[in-house]
Amino acid sequence: MKHINSIILVIIIALFTSCSKDGDVNFFTVKDDVAFGAQLDSTILADPNEYPILNEAQNQEVYKYVRDIMNRVLQSNEILYKEEFKWQVRVIDKNVLNAFAAPGGYLYFYTGFLKYCRSEAEFAGVMAHEIAHADRRHSTETLTKVYGIQILLSILMGQNPSQLEQIVAVLATNGAALSFSRKHEYQADEYSLRYLNSIKQIRNYHPTAIIDFFDHMKEDSLTTPNGSFEFLRTHPYDDNRKANIDKIWKSLGSPTGNRFEAEHAAIVAKLN
Numbered sequence: 276m277k278h279i280n281s282i283i284l285v286i287i288i289a290l291f292t293s294c295s296k297d298g299d300v301n302f303f304t305v306k307d308d309v310a311f312g313a314q315l316d317s318t319i320l321a322d323p324n325e326y327p328i329l330n331e332a333q334n335q336e337v338y339k340y341v342r343d344i345m346n347r348v349l350q351s352n353e354i355l356y357k358e359e360f361k362w363q364v365r366v367i368d369k370n371v372l373n374a375f376a377a378p379g380g381y382l383y384f385y386t387g388f389l390k391y392c393r394s395e396a397e398f399a400g401v402m403a404h405e406i407a408h409a410d411r412r413h414s415t416e417t418l419t420k421v422y423g424i425q426i427l428l429s430i431l432m433g434q435n436p437s438q439l440e441q442i443v444a445v446l447a448t449n450g451a452a453l454s455f456s457r458k459h460e461y462q463a464d465e466y467s468l469r470y471l472n473s474i475k476q477i478r479n480y481h482p483t484a485i486i487d488f489f490d491h492m493k494e495d496s497l498t499t500p501n502g503s504f505e506f507l508r509t510h511p512y513d514d515n516r517k518a519n520i521d522k523i524w525k526s527l528g529s530p531t532g533n534r535f536e537a538e539h540a541a542i543v544a545k546l547n
């Protein structure tokens with residue numbers, strides 16, 4: 276009986292497992308990514324004490340700025356799921372140095388993060404990195420590894436409706452930042468550069484601006500070790516990581532661009 280059960284399970288897994296556009300095997304379907312992201316988003320909205328969403332009516336310029344940057348990155352021809360995913364960005368009004376992506380294109384940035392970036396290009400670089408985590412479907416691949424196929428399968432089959440909410444709650448209370456593997460982090464860095472390099476006609480961001488951000492954060496974390504460096508905790512930054520970014524940059528022909536510091540400062544001033 277146990278044997279038959281496991282055969283059935285293997286068949287079900289084979290039916291549900293899908294191939295991503297990038298060829299990686301992912302247990303979730305693309306629609307599951309969006310459904311899961313929507314669940315996570317509802318959980319975040321339901322807890323305004325933990326996740327106070329920046330008032331949009333009072334901060335229209337800030338939202339326009341953040342959305343414009345997201346939409347520019349999404350113009351890249353390297354994006355796989357531009358139409359299929361939700362691509363929505365929320366700003367959480369808290370002095371936390373963090374940003375994260377949920378499956379299906381749901382993106383979150385804390386005001387503390389916006390203030391910490393010194394240029395629009397830095398912000399765009401990290402935005403592109405988070406978009407890559409969602410678009411390359413790292414989020415759901417990581418969830419599968421963390422929670423296991425059987426739990427996720429029971430959720431998808433509707434046998435375990437409370438479990439999805441529980442997972443979402445766990446993710447949300449941990450800042451929703453999944454700890455991605457080094458492979459996923461390096462890939463997200465790579466696509467950050469590729470995206471920015473491919474939208475130069477729209478906005479000429481320096482493609483390696485994400486390095487400015489990492490260097491800045493690393494320096495500060497060494498001098499103020501008790502500071503709030505959530506993003507650095509989920510994004511370990513060392514010489515290898517920097518060398519990887521440098522290698523990708525050279526392979527693209529060492530393209531340069533602008534940082535747009537004044538434009539970013541004007542938006543940060545509106546947050547104070």
Ligand SMILES: [Zn+2]
Pocket residue numbers: 404408455460463510
């Ligand atoms: Zn990352």
